[in-house]
Amino acid sequence: MKVLLISPHFPDSFWSFKHAMRFISKKAAEPPLGLITVSALLPVTWEKKLVDMNVSPLSVKDIQWADFVFISAMQIQQHSVDRVIEECIKYGVKIVGGGPLFTQDYQNYSQVDYLILNEAEITLPLFLGDLRDGKTKRIYMTGEYPDISISPVPDFQLLDRKHYASMSIQISRGCPFSCEFCNIATLNGHEVRTKTVKQILAELDKLYDLNWRAPVFIVDDNFIGNKKLIKYELLPAMKEWMVIHKYPFSFTTEASINMADDEELLKLMAETGFNSVFIGIETPEESSLHECNKIQNKNRDLVKSIIAIQQAGLQVSGGFIVGFDNDSPSVFQRQIDLIQQSGIVSAMVGLLNAPKHTRLYKRLEAENRLTNESSGNNTDLSLNFIPRMNYHELMNGYQKIIHDIYTTKPYYKRIRRSLMNYRPNKNKPSKITMAGLSALFKSIYIIGIVNKGRRAYWKLLMWTLFRRPALVVEAVTFSIYGYHFRKVYGLS
Numbered sequence: 001m002k003v004l005l006i007s008p009h010f011p012d013s014f015w016s017f018k019h020a021m022r023f024i025s026k027k028a029a030e031p032p033l034g035l036i037t038v039s040a041l042l043p044v045t046w047e048k049k050l051v052d053m054n055v056s057p058l059s060v061k062d063i064q065w066a067d068f069v070f071i072s073a074m075q076i077q078q079h080s081v082d083r084v085i086e087e088c089i090k091y092g093v094k095i096v097g098g099g100p101l102f103t104q105d106y107q108n109y110s111q112v113d114y115l116i117l118n119e120a121e122i123t124l125p126l127f128l129g130d131l132r133d134g135k136t137k138r139i140y141m142t143g144e145y146p147d148i149s150i151s152p153v154p155d156f157q158l159l160d161r162k163h164y165a166s167m168s169i170q171i172s173r174g175c176p177f178s179c180e181f182c183n184i185a186t187l188n189g190h191e192v193r194t195k196t197v198k199q200i201l202a203e204l205d206k207l208y209d210l211n212w213r214a215p216v217f218i219v220d221d222n223f224i225g226n227k228k229l230i231k232y233e234l235l236p237a238m239k240e241w242m243v244i245h246k247y248p249f250s251f252t253t254e255a256s257i258n259m260a261d262d263e264e265l266l267k268l269m270a271e272t273g274f275n276s277v278f279i280g281i282e283t284p285e286e287s288s289l290h291e292c293n294k295i296q297n298k299n300r301d302l303v304k305s306i307i308a309i310q311q312a313g314l315q316v317s318g319g320f321i322v323g324f325d326n327d328s329p330s331v332f333q334r335q336i337d338l339i340q341q342s343g344i345v346s347a348m349v350g351l352l353n354a355p356k357h358t359r360l361y362k363r364l365e366a367e368n369r370l371t372n373e374s375s376g377n378n379t380d381l382s383l384n385f386i387p388r389m390n391y392h393e394l395m396n397g398y399q400k401i402i403h404d405i406y407t408t409k410p411y412y413k414r415i416r417r418s419l420m421n422y423r424p425n426k427n428k429p430s431k432i433t434m435a436g437l438s439a440l441f442k443s444i445y446i447i448g449i450v451n452k453g454r455r456a457y458w459k460l461l462m463w464t465l466f467r468r469p470a471l472v473v474e475a476v477t478f479s480i481y482g483y484h485f486r487k488v489y490g491l492s
Contacts, residue, residue, distance in 0.1 A: 001046040004066035004093075005039055005158075007032035008073050008080035009053040012488060013379050014348045017165070019484035023439040023446070026165045027055040030217055033154060033168040034099055035072045038120050040152035043128070048158060053080060055163040063091050071112075072099035075355070075376025085111055096127075100187060104356045105373075106139065115139045119173070119188075121146035145189045148173060149196050153206050166215040166252075169203045171195055171234065175221040177256065179280070180292040180363070181321070183355040184221045192225035197237045204241055208248055214435075218253040223277075224265070225256075231265050239272040252276040256296045260305035263312065270313030270425040277309065281318040281344075284334045288324035292360070306342040310421035315474070318344045322398055323352030325388040332397035336404045343417035345478045346485075349401050350378040351394070354385055379488055406485050408453040412460050415478045419468045436473060443476050447483055 010028075012018050017029045032052055039048050049065070051058050063069065069088050073081045078101060088095050089111060097109055098116040106115045115138065116123050123140040130136045148170075156167065172194040175184045207216065224230055242249070251274045259265060259277070269277075281302060282294055289298045306316050320335055339347045353374040354361040364370050369386040387394050404410055448457045457479055464475040485491075 001043070002065060002067045003039075003042060003046055003048050003070055004062055004068070005032075005035045005048065005050045005070045005072075006058060006084055007035055007050075007052040007054065008071065008077040008084055010077055011079070011377060013076065013377050014485070014488055015378070016488075017481075017484055019487040020480045021165065023442045023480045023483075024165060024435045025438060026435075027163040028052065029165050030168050030219075031156075031159050031161075031164050032072065033170060033219060034120075035070070036154040036156060036158055037151065037170075038070060038072065038098065038124065039155040039158055041120055041124050048155070050155075050158040052159075052163075053084075055160060058084065058087070060087070060091065063087055063093050066093055068094050068096055070096045070098070071102075072097075073101040074099065075101055075104070075374060077101065078105075078376070085109070098124075100183075103141075103187065104183070106141075113138070115141075117141040118143075119146050121148065121151055145174070145191065145193060148193050149199065151195060151199070153199070153203050156206055156210055156212075161210065161212060166217045167207055167212055168217045168219050169200070169207075170219050171200055171223070171230075172220045172225055174225060176225050177222070177294075177296055178359070179294050180360045181352060181354065181358060183358050186355075186357040188221060192222070194226050194229055194234075197234055200234060201237060201241055204238070204249070208245060213248045214250075214433075216249045216251050218251055220253060220255075223253040223255040224259050227262070227265065231262075231268065235265075235268045235272050239268065242273045247273055249273060250275050252278070254278045254280075257281065257300070257302070257305050258296045260308045263308075266309060266312035266314065274314055275424065276315040276317065278317045278319065279306075279309075281306075281338070282321045283324065283327070283331065284338045285324065285327060285331050287326040288331070291324055291326045302338060303342045306344065307421050310343065310418065311423045313423055313425045315418065315422060316342070316344050317346035318342075318348070320347060320349040320401075321352050322349070322401070323383065323387050323389070323394055327389060327394075329389075329393060329397065332400050335401050339401075339405050340410060340414055340417070343414055343419075343421050345411075345415055345418050346481055347405055348378055349398070349405070351381065351383050351398055352385075352387075353383065402489050403491065406482070406489055406491055408456045408482075408486075411482045411485075412453075412456040412479075415460060415475065415482075416463060418478070419464060419471050419474060422471065422474070424470070439480060440476055443480055443483075447479055451483065453482075453486075 010016050094113045096114045097112040103117040116127050122142045127140050172192050173188040174192045255277050257279050309316050354364050355374050364385045372384050374384045375382045448454050460475055464472050
């Protein structure tokens with residue numbers, strides 16, 4: 001059997017980092033981890049080929065080669081998915097669809113031959129068994145959540161790794177919290193299911209053996225969802241592995257803000273090689289946090305918590321939302337103040353949307369306030385429900401936030417605040433890479449000479465050399481991020 005695994009194209013967005021990739025001669029930030037995990041679940045006798053349309057084009061020759069085309073996608077990739085399906089139908093190749101997009105919207109894909117929904121560790125073996133026995137069904141779905149200690153090491157060798165800025169691994173699935181707008185519970189459940197320490201070290205071994213020596217993104221919904229296991233079993237083992245292998249990777253992940261309450265955990269993460277974390281901060285408005293059931297963020301000094309994480313050696317990127325029913329017109333300036341005061345350089349501010357099957361979607365449906373489906377893109381100014389706030393006031397307020405945090409002066413001011421807060425782990429060896437040198441020289445030319453914000457760039461570099469010389473790499477990196485963000489938001 002010949003199988004073509006396709007990751008459809010992602011449009012330009014906040015998280016694509018498309019405009020930053022050119023500085024390090026990469027084509028995509030991260031690989032399609034779901035697809036290479038599915039590949040590892042397929043029979044070893046099958047021929048497999050991967051096309052990530054974010055790093056290489058999909059050719060007719062690729063499609064015609066395959067007996068089956070496996071497509072895995074998220075909501076934001078739906079337009080590319082439609083084009084891929086059209087091409088497969090045109091050349092008579094059977095299509096197998098899976099991943100979040102198909103799991104949530106399988107009714108919209110009648111032209112797909114087989115739908116392998118939910119988590120593949122359960123549904124894919126059912127399909128493979130029926131295929132072997134010649135009695136396949138069209139839809140394979142389950143309400144159960146698999147024990148992911150059975151999940152294999154992903155087929156990292158299928159990737160053209162030179163095109164990616166980071167590799168990805170997964171340690172757990174599920175999140176113990178129940179935020180109204182989040183679809184994690186729908187897809188992965190509330191129970192946090194983890195891989196074994198042995199599994200994780202095997203994945204690190206695989207990347208190491210493939211000569212990967214760059215960042216690794218741990219894609220968990222909430223890295224500290226099972227904090228006891230993470231703190232007392234996994235991190236000590238990972239730290240030992242990193243020391244033995246002389247720190248070949250740096251790690252970044254996603255977690256909830258209550259990690260700030262555990263100094264020992266933060267210290268251990270920094271010593272293990274973590275240097276950044278994404279946190280869903282959402283809003284400084286307590287009534288809106290109550291509305292969306294973001295209990296882990298309530299009744300706390302958000303800025304103080306963020307600074308505690310930064311000072312422990314982890315840069316913080318954050319998610320912010322406007323458009324809650326309880327938001328007042330003052331929320332826009334409060335969001336700006338929170339972002340600036342905390343020194344969160346990568347602040348993804350989005351308009352509230354209701355993904356399908358979430359508690360928010362069901363509530364708005366009952367209130368007859370839904371207008372369409374969510375696009376999944378956090379930068380396209382889309383809103384899929386009727387807000388309580390005046391629509392034009394909401395849109396103007398949102399655009400004010402974007403302008404006031406990403407135009408040159410406030411953005412570079414925030415970088416300085418971040419660098420003042422940040423205390424990197426001194427035990428980790430500092431490495432100068434060719435990609436880093438390339439990024440520096442390109443940033444000097446593109447941002448420091450050609451770009452109209454060049455004065456702010458040079459002022460930041462001089463400030464960093466005198467005030468925080470050990471963080472010049474971070475200063476250049478954040479300057480490059482700013483270039484990307486301004487491109488995405490049309491500010492330059």
